[in-house]
Amino acid sequence: MRCLTIAAKNLRRRPVRSALTAAGLAAAVAAIVALVGVAESFESSFLALYTRRGADLVVQRRGGAVQLSKGVSLKLGEQIRGLPGAGQVIGGLMDMVAFEDHDLFMVIVNGWEPTCPVLDRVKIKAGRRLQAGDKDCVMLGRVLAANLGKQPGDTVEVYAQPFHVVGVFESFSVYENGAVFMLLDDLQKQMDRPGQVTGYIVQADPPGDPRAIDALRSRIEALDPEIAATPCAEFVASLNQMRVTRVMSWVISAVACLMGAFGILNTMAMSVFERRTEIGAFRAMGWRTWRVVVLIAEESLLLAGAGSIVGVAGGFVAIFALAHWHVTSGLVQGDLPLRAVCEGLALAAVMAILGAAYPALRFARLAPVEALREG
Amino acid sequence: MSGSESDIGPRLVPLLDVRSVCRTYDDGTVRALKNVSFSVNRGEYVAIMGPSGSGKSTLLNLLGALDHPCRGEICFEGQSLASLPDLDRFRARTIGFVFQSFHLLPTLTALENVQIPMFEGPLNRRARVKKAEELLCLVGLSHRLKHVPQKLSVGERQRVAIARALANDPSVLLADEPTGNLDSRAGAGVLDLFDQLHRQRGVTLIVITHGAEVAARAERTIWIRDGEVDLLQRTGGAVTRCAV
Numbered sequence: 001m002r003c004l005t006i007a008a009k010n011l012r013r014r015p016v017r018s019a020l021t022a023a024g025l026a027a028a029v030a031a032i033v034a035l036v037g038v039a040e041s042f043e044s045s046f047l048a049l050y051t052r053r054g055a056d057l058v059v060q061r062r063g064g065a066v067q068l069s070k071g072v073s074l075k076l077g078e079q080i081r082g083l084p085g086a087g088q089v090i091g092g093l094m095d096m097v098a099f100e101d102h103d104l105f106m107v108i109v110n111g112w113e114p115t116c117p118v119l120d121r122v123k124i125k126a127g128r129r130l131q132a133g134d135k136d137c138v139m140l141g142r143v144l145a146a147n148l149g150k151q152p153g154d155t156v157e158v159y160a161q162p163f164h165v166v167g168v169f170e171s172f173s174v175y176e177n178g179a180v181f182m183l184l185d186d187l188q189k190q191m192d193r194p195g196q197v198t199g200y201i202v203q204a205d206p207p208g209d210p211r212a213i214d215a216l217r218s219r220i221e222a223l224d225p226e227i228a229a230t231p232c233a234e235f236v237a238s239l240n241q242m243r244v245t246r247v248m249s250w251v252i253s254a255v256a257c258l259m260g261a262f263g264i265l266n267t268m269a270m271s272v273f274e275r276r277t278e279i280g281a282f283r284a285m286g287w288r289t290w291r292v293v294v295l296i297a298e299e300s301l302l303l304a305g306a307g308s309i310v311g312v313a314g315g316f317v318a319i320f321a322l323a324h325w326h327v328t329s330g331l332v333q334g335d336l337p338l339r340a341v342c343e344g345l346a347l348a349a350v351m352a353i354l355g356a357a358y359p360a361l362r363f364a365r366l367a368p369v370e371a372l373r374e375g
Numbered sequence: 376m377s378g379s380e381s382d383i384g385p386r387l388v389p390l391l392d393v394r395s396v397c398r399t400y401d402d403g404t405v406r407a408l409k410n411v412s413f414s415v416n417r418g419e420y421v422a423i424m425g426p427s428g429s430g431k432s433t434l435l436n437l438l439g440a441l442d443h444p445c446r447g448e449i450c451f452e453g454q455s456l457a458s459l460p461d462l463d464r465f466r467a468r469t470i471g472f473v474f475q476s477f478h479l480l481p482t483l484t485a486l487e488n489v490q491i492p493m494f495e496g497p498l499n500r501r502a503r504v505k506k507a508e509e510l511l512c513l514v515g516l517s518h519r520l521k522h523v524p525q526k527l528s529v530g531e532r533q534r535v536a537i538a539r540a541l542a543n544d545p546s547v548l549l550a551d552e553p554t555g556n557l558d559s560r561a562g563a564g565v566l567d568l569f570d571q572l573h574r575q576r577g578v579t580l581i582v583i584t585h586g587a588e589v590a591a592r593a594e595r596t597i598w599i600r601d602g603e604v605d606l607l608q609r610t611g612g613a614v615t616r617c618a619v
Contacts, residue, residue, distance in 0.1 A: 001483075001486075001487045001490050001500070001503070001504070002500065003494060005483075005487070006480065006483065006487075006491070009480070009482035009483055009487075010480070010482060012482050013481060013482050277476075277478065278478055278480065281472070281474060281478035282491065283441075283463075283466075284439065284441055284466060284470075284472045285466065285467065285472060285491060285492040285495075285539070285542075286463050286464065286465075286466040286467020286468070286470075286492055286495040286543070287463070287467075287491075287492075287494065287495060288463045288495065289463075291494065291495070367441075367442070368441045369436050369441040369442040372436075372441070
C-alpha cells in the first residue's frame, strides 16, 4: 500500500461530495481550457492567415487603438513593390459586419484587387471567383454561406445594400471560411476609404531570410515615418483584439480558478476537520506532520486530477461546439491547442494546492493530543 | 503527595520512569496530574485504574509522548523524553497505541490498516504487506485480511488495532480502555490476546481501564484518584497506599 492509496480511498468515503467537488473543478478546468484554447486558436489562425501566404511583414499605419480604422494608400503598395528585396506584396481592406437576422455579429469582409493571389488560392466550391469588372458582387466563405443559406446566384445584404453572390469558396483559414470577399473598389466605396487599404502583407526576397526581412523592414519604414512594417508573429501578438481576447480569457480563467480553489478548499477543510481524531491517531502512531500534509495534498491533487480529465474533455467539447455553432463557427477552429490543455492542468494543480493549503497548514500546527481530543 | 516504587531492583533501569510529573490546564487552574511518580519495567503488564476525570488519559498521553508535563519528567530507558530530538520517531518506533474507538480507516482493509504506522518504519512496500499479514495472523485474523472494518465485528476491529499497534515492534503497548467499546465476550478475547502478547512476546503493556477484570489480568495496578497515584497494587500481592 502506498500513501496515495490511503488518499484515494479517503475520497471514496464521501463519494457524492468528492464527485461534486471534482465536477466543480472540472467546470473550472473546462472554462480555462475552452477560453485559453479559443484565444490560442484565434491567434494561431490569424497568424496562419499571413504565414501560410508566405508573408514576412505586415505593413500598417502606426498607432491607433483599432487597426481596422487605420489605412494606408495604394500608392504605398507601389512604392514597396519597387523596393529592393521586396517579393510579393498583397494589399487588402478589411472590415467587420453583422448579419443580425442570422445572429452573426463579427463577420469579416475583405476587399481584394481582382488580380490578388488570395482570390486564386481559395478553393471555389460553387460558382466562380470574383473578376475585374464585377460590381456589387461577393464571394462567401463556405461556413458563412451555409450559415446564411446562400449559394451562387442569391443576393445577400451587406452594408444595407444587396450584393450578388458569385461564388462560395473554401480556405485553410477558419476566418476566411466565415468571411465575405468583395472587390477592393466596392469595399472602399462602402467604407468611404477611397484609394486606401488596411495594410499590406509583404514577402521578402528571399522569403523567410531574417537579414533580408530586417533590411526590407528598414526600407519600408524609411518610406514614411507613420508606417510600421512588423514581422507577422509580432504583429498578430500586438493586435488589440488579440490582447483583449487573451486578457479576457485569463481574467475569466482566474475567476474560474478561484472558484475551483474555494470548492476544493471547502471539501478538503470539511474532510480534514471531520477526520480530526483519526489524523490525531496517525500522529500518535508516529506519522510526521509533513506526511499528514502530503496525505491531504494528495487527496486534493487526486480530486484535481479527476476534475482535470473531465474538464479537459469538457473544454474540448466546448471548443468543438463553438466551432460548429453557426454564431461562432466563422471565428473558432475546432482544435484543442496543447498549450491550453497544459495551462488547464497547471491551474488545476494550483487549485488543488491552494485548496489543500489551509486545512493542511492548520493541521500541521495542531498538537496530536489536541487532534485526538474528541469533539 | 506522591507515589513511589520501592520494589525495583537497584541495578534495573526501568523502561519508563515517571518522576514527580504534574500536568495542569487552563493556566494552572485545572490540575490534571499532581506530582505523580512510578516506573514500569520492560516486559511488565500494568493496569492504570481510576474513576472518570482522575487523570488516566492525561497520564497515557504523557507516557506516549503526545503531551509534555508541566513539571517533572518522564524517562524512557533512563533518557528524559523532553531531551529527545524527534518525538514522532520515538512514538513510531517505541510506542504502540490501542485506542478505545479503534481509529481504523473505514475504507482500508485490515491488511492496509495495519500498515499505516509502518510508513514511518524502515520496511519497503512488500515487506510491509508481509509483516501486516504476520501480525494479523498473530491476532487470529488471517482469514480477515481483505475485510474493511465495517465487515468485521467490534472485537475483530480491536484485534486489527492491536496488530496495527505492534506494526513497528514497539517497546511499549499503551491501551486506552481497549475493551470499553466491546461486549464481554469480545473484551475477554482482547484480554486473552494481551495475555498472549505479554507471555509469548514479552510485550510491555500499560492498559488504562475502568474494569476490574482487566486489572486482574495485569501484574500490577496503579490506581489514580484526583490526579494522584492512590494505590500501587501487585496482583495477588502487596498493596502500597501512596496518597496521604
